[in-house]
Amino acid sequence: MHTLSLSRFSRRSFAAAVGLSALTLANISQAATPAELMAGYTAQSGSPAVVARGQQFFTTRHGREWSCSTCHGAVPTQAGKHASTGKSIQALAPAVNLERFTDSAKTEKWFRRNCNDVLGRECSAAEKADVLAWLLTLKP
Template identity: 60%
Template sequence: MNLRLTSLFSAALLALLCAGTAQAAETTPAAQLQRWSAQAGASGNAAKGQTFFNAKHGGEWSCASCHGTPPTAQGQHANTGKVIAPLAPAFNAKAFTDSAKVDKWFKRNCNDVLTRECSAAEKADVLAYLNNLK
């Protein structure tokens, strides 16, 4: 194989690997709920999720502080004013469809609201609540 053909083959292989990685991250809100429920060892509870979402947990903010009540319309970050897309999957087709983003934002937002990472059960409950909003 000559050097040019080897380079083209390597580039094509890298593109396929990257495409496979990107697709592996794609998911559905229902699959996210299933993932966190499995980790929690119990199904998400929408009523608990709604209570958790709207409550302040010893800090100044709740989830609803930025995402609204219910989170079916655009929200606004309480500190920066940045516009936030609707969080409920029925009102935002992209919500909870990328596992890496789900993990990133749960970690970041739970730290803002709770000053700790959310448990798998808390994530499952919030997702059950959000997935039930129509």
Template identity: 60%
Template sequence: MTLITHPSRHPATLIAALLAAAALGPFSAHAADTSAAAQLERWQVQAAAPGSVERGKALFTSKHGGDLSCASCHGTPPTSQGRHASTGKVIEALAPAFNPLRFTDTAKVDKWFARNCKDVLARECTALEKADVLAYLANLKP
């Protein structure tokens, strides 16, 4: 009878996995498959129009029929930690110049825009609205 062990329980496999994780550094948990600039370009192409800093700021700071705006959780301006309006959970800075990991994972960007637009606007954001908000956020500098 042959004993088969799970590969992750083999000491050599475990050591190799730990060394590989250490080599990837602290950013290994982030996909980093894109950038804020690439996301802005994607939405501008989809919208067939450039994003507007002014429209983005207005969309971000205004309440849209409910009690919430983007700024309700992310702050005004969104350059430091915010807090979720309901749970109080800390939200890291949203503006890319203040948090370089923002807008670097396409799946997360799409997920959070879908969720947050539904919470604030009660619908999905258009490509132009996303371009506008990101134009505003990219315009915020230290």
């Protein structure tokens, strides 16, 4: 009787531990602050981010129809507008929109999509770090 209840307990606590660690792992891979994400990209690129280069990258076209600012605005402390559908896009600057750059998977997804649209390729870690560094300087 005693061993039975003990084994049931340990099975449960094992399951709980597995569940909790899975949850923790998921959280680690997702939740972040903009500064942490920037630090990650900077570490990946191997050199410090440059604010001015980030602004230049964001506001100029790269051989295609759109720049980042076509949809996000030249100074993304305000809402932008999707270039083809006209749908409103919430401000990108983290100081204005607290949800921005707080989820690593979401950040990666949008860099992948939007860099493909703007440059026809994925962005490098250095480019992402520069853009994020510039965005972090923007105040409401």
